[in-house]
Amino acid sequence: MKLNELRDNEGANRKKKRVARGPGSGKGKTAGRGIKGQTSRSGVALNGYEGGQMPLYRRLPKRGFTKPNRLSFAVVNLGQLQSLVDAGKLAAGADVTEDALIAAGATKRKLDGIRLLAKGQLTAALNLTLAGASKAAAQAVEQAGGTLTLTRPVREAVAADAADAE
Numbered sequence: 001m002k003l004n005e006l007r008d009n010e011g012a013n014r015k016k017k018r019v020a021r022g023p024g025s026g027k028g029k030t031a032g033r034g035i036k037g038q039t040s041r042s043g044v045a046l047n048g049y050e051g052g053q054m055p056l057y058r059r060l061p062k063r064g065f066t067k068p069n070r071l072s073f074a075v076v077n078l079g080q081l082q083s084l085v086d087a088g089k090l091a092a093g094a095d096v097t098e099d100a101l102i103a104a105g106a107t108k109r110k111l112d113g114i115r116l117l118a119k120g121q122l123t124a125a126l127n128l129t130l131a132g133a134s135k136a137a138a139q140a141v142e143q144a145g146g147t148l149t150l151t152r153p154v155r156e157a158v159a160a161d162a163a164d165a166e
Helices: 078-086 098-104 135-143 154-165
Strands: 074-077 114-117 127-130 147-150
Touching: 074 078, 078 114, 078 135, 114 127, 114 135, 135 147
Parallel strands: 074 114, 127 147
Antiparallel strands: none
């Protein structure tokens, strides 16, 4: 192979489609946009537009409600806790708080608190202090010989303190 023989693989480069450059180009005159109408002109915005017919998103009824002050929890599973104990990032029998879980890498942030769910197996006895847990997860922690203390979620605690101050 010589320098003058170097070239791209077949199909690696494609020529740019040049529209509106005369009838010989195959994309002359209307430039592949058809004749007249909204889509033949610039600044087309057709999302949800159905040609004057009532669009689908307006024909369907509104449903549901999004609670503006709902709590969102970071989720940690039992299996994650066990893998952190196995890796030596958490000590068996130690007191484990939400901050300790973040430091160990179980989750990036705690949001309104960390909630424990029952996916996976936990064999190490841990003393956990978390914002929430499912019933099955709480049972699994106690069966493993640990304890689970639930604290109030952050946003609720702030609202309750504000109510007490009044």
